[in-house]
Amino acid sequence: MELEPNLIISSASGRIVVEGVPFKVDICKLEGGDGWSLEVVTEDGTSIVWDDLFDDDQVAFEEVQVTIEKEGPVAFVKGDSNVIPLKR
Template sequence: MEKQTRIEMSDLSRRVTIEGMMVDVQIFRFDDEPDWVIVVANESGRTNRWDEVFASDTAAMAAFQIVAQEEGLAACLCQGGELAVH
């Protein structure tokens, strides 16, 4: 019997609103992987999974906050039909 991979969600995952734009920030890792992943979704369901992975959920949230504050939430999502790469 194969072991099923489980997802560990970070307690740092949350809904963020900046300048009237709201996104859900999901930070998680698979139980068989050490690195944390960020997925950002807007209200219409458009999502962006960041290419970069992080050693901790704290590092992942810090990276999200830096991009959101310096470039805005739109930089954390799909833009112009293409995925924003982080």
């Protein structure tokens, strides 16, 4: 029986606040994997996951900062046209 790979959580993961809006940033990869995945979760539980993997966890964190600055934090909270809500 083959063991599942370990999940590596980046030290760049954590909570950030932009213009008073809190976000949870999750940057992780599978042990031995090729790249870092990036997910941002808003206070209301909306999850935004980047399709592309990042070669470096710090580059992934910089992408979060640039994207939130460019789009504005409210675009994530109010669900811009690129956000598809999950059915519960």
